[in-house]
Amino acid sequence: MDVAHTSAALEDGPRSYRLKEAIAAMNTVKTETLTDLPALAGGQPVTRKEFPPYNTIDDAEKRAVMEVLDSGVLSAYLGSPAPEFKGGPRVRSLEDAWAEQFGIKHAVSMNSATSALCAAVAACQIGYGDEVITSPLTMTATATAALANGAVPVFADVEPDTLNLDPASVAACVTKRTRAIMVVHLAGYPVDMDPIMELAAKHDLYVLEDAAQSPAARYKSQYAGCIGHIGVFSLNCHKTIQCGEGGIAVTEDDDLAMRLCLIRNHGEACLDGFDRPDAENLIGYNLRMTELEAAIALCQLAKLEKLNEGRIELANYLSKRITEEFDCLRPPNLAADRSHVYYFYPVAYDAARAGLPIDLFAHAVQAEGIPLLARWNKPLYHLRIYQQRSARGQTGWPFVPPWYDGSVSYDHGICPVAEAVGESLVFFETLLRWPNTIEDMELAVQAIRKVLDGRHALLAVDDAPSEGKKS
Numbered sequence: 039m040d041v042a043h044t045s046a047a048l049e050d051g052p053r054s055y056r057l058k059e060a061i062a063a064m065n066t067v068k069t070e071t072l073t074d075l076p077a078l079a080g081g082q083p084v085t086r087k088e089f090p091p092y093n094t095i096d097d098a099e100k101r102a103v104m105e106v107l108d109s110g111v112l113s114a115y116l117g118s119p120a121p122e123f124k125g126g127p128r129v130r131s132l133e134d135a136w137a138e139q140f141g142i143k144h145a146v147s148m149n150s151a152t153s154a155l156c157a158a159v160a161a162c163q164i165g166y167g168d169e170v171i172t173s174p175l176t177m178t179a180t181a182t183a184a185l186a187n188g189a190v191p192v193f194a195d196v197e198p199d200t201l202n203l204d205p206a207s208v209a210a211c212v213t214k215r216t217r218a219i220m221v222v223h224l225a226g227y228p229v230d231m232d233p234i235m236e237l238a239a240k241h242d243l244y245v246l247e248d249a250a251q252s253p254a255a256r257y258k259s260q261y262a263g264c265i266g267h268i269g270v271f272s273l274n275c276h277k278t279i280q281c282g283e284g285g286i287a288v289t290e291d292d293d294l295a296m297r298l299c300l301i302r303n304h305g306e307a308c309l310d311g312f313d314r315p316d317a318e319n320l321i322g323y324n325l326r327m328t329e330l331e332a333a334i335a336l337c338q339l340a341k342l343e344k345l346n347e348g349r350i351e352l353a354n355y356l357s358k359r360i361t362e363e364f365d366c367l368r369p370p371n372l373a374a375d376r377s378h379v380y381y382f383y384p385v386a387y388d389a390a391r392a393g394l395p396i397d398l399f400a401h402a403v404q405a406e407g408i409p410l411l412a413r414w415n416k417p418l419y420h421l422r423i424y425q426q427r428s429a430r431g432q433t434g435w436p437f438v439p440p441w442y443d444g445s446v447s448y449d450h451g452i453c454p455v456a457e458a459v460g461e462s463l464v465f466f467e468t469l470l471r472w473p474n475t476i477e478d479m480e481l482a483v484q485a486i487r488k489v490l491d492g493r494h495a496l497l498a499v500d501d502a503p504s505e506g507k508k509s
């Protein structure tokens with residue numbers, strides 16, 4: 039403890055006078071000394087460690103990229119019915135390896151998961167007048183994939199414990215316009231898929247899975263993303279494995295796979311060559327992945343299991359320690375029939391029990407040197423395009439006639455759980471990643487304990503930022 043530093047803080051005006059009183063209060067309630075003062079209240083942080091950035095690129099990726107560059111073939115697609123309709127050698131190797139590792143018939147690579155989600159909706163021939171039920175707690179692309187095809191997203195509520203779609207709320211959203219359910223395996227934790235699949239079968243709906251955050255998470259005997267009609271994974275730079283930008287769509291269905299390939303290529307140019315029936319007319323957007331990204335993704339795929347294992351080990355440890363130590367924090371759900379791959383690590387925070395507002399808590403833990411964030415994004419329907427019901431200028435597209443004549447609601451309050459649950463979440467986005475260790479988890483526990491024990495001093499300093507963030 040830097041006593042000189044603390045003394046200076048104590049002599050520094052009326053705010054520090056309140057601090058002095060708070061420390062006195064702390065010391066009468068408990069036995070802490072100034073050494074225990076939270077960093078935000080003038081103490082020393084638990085750690086000054088610089089947590090290294092998540093970098094899993096090594097010699098294998100560098101060699102693979104150089105081989106592509108040396109070959110001079112950076113992409114080898116043809117928009118015609120030739121073998122190159124499905125891309126060059128690395129693209130095809132990546133797709134074969136992905137399909138084999140995930141035990142699924144087809145993997146179709148694209149330039150992003152956003153592209154793959156849009157292509158998935160298009161491949162199911164979903165468009166004007168159709169509704170796609172999805173989660174309001176996700177990244178925007180999940181829902182805009184429906185919009186990009188002219189279909190209307192309908193937001194069902196989530197389960198408070200898992201943050202994933204609540205099957206009962208999904209059932210209540212089904213109308214005669216519903217064509218698909220787009221689930222999101224949020225944060226790396228699989229949705230309860232059995233009731234979703236039953237509901238879809240009952241109403242003859244497609245099930246699309248946004249597994250962007252959940253590569254190789256398991257639901258019962260299957261992988262998340264490989265249960266519905268089409269699943270989508272992301273290989274963007276934030277994900278567990280990456281190639282810069284990239285996405286993979288997977289399916290068991292030969293016809294859907296072919297349509298995905300046509301859409302990611304220039305499908306309209308080769309419909310005749312492939313002898314597609316008129317009913318399957320479609321256009322392609324060139325959503326192709328290059329040989330460079332495919333070469334990197336192949337190396338990364340080989341590391342997926344190890345990288346997931348590392349995150350799971352850290353998360354299991356942290357969950358155990360949080361459960362032992364803090365009754366104001368509830369670690370992520372983990373049902374016996376599922377695995378979690380912890381794209382991020384959400385924790386339910388009970389501010390009343392903690393005796394500290396959520397932003398002050400998170401800010402104080404950050405000040406201890408631990409990267410904890412507070413609050414999740416607001417539900418998607420709070421975005422302007424939904425509130426104004428117009429996704430193109432002020433045309434109303436595609437929410438009004440002649441495109442759509444339904445009565446979807448984006449009113450505040452339609453998903454009360456989704457609206458409330460994000461407000462009481464704190465989460466680690468980067469802490470539970472290689473090369474961080476169990477010792478780093480202990481630093482996090484220490485920081486949380488110090489902040490909670492020092493709540494009186496923190497309340498006195500009253501220095502919380504107004505908004506947390508999650509991007």
Ligand SMILES: Cc1ncc(COP(=O)(O)O)c(C=O)c1O
Nearest residue numbers: 150151152177179250272273274
């Ligand atoms: C749940 C979810 N869906 C879709 C996407 C879009 O992925 P991409 O950046 O590969 O387009 C992301 C990316 O952050 C995501 O987290």
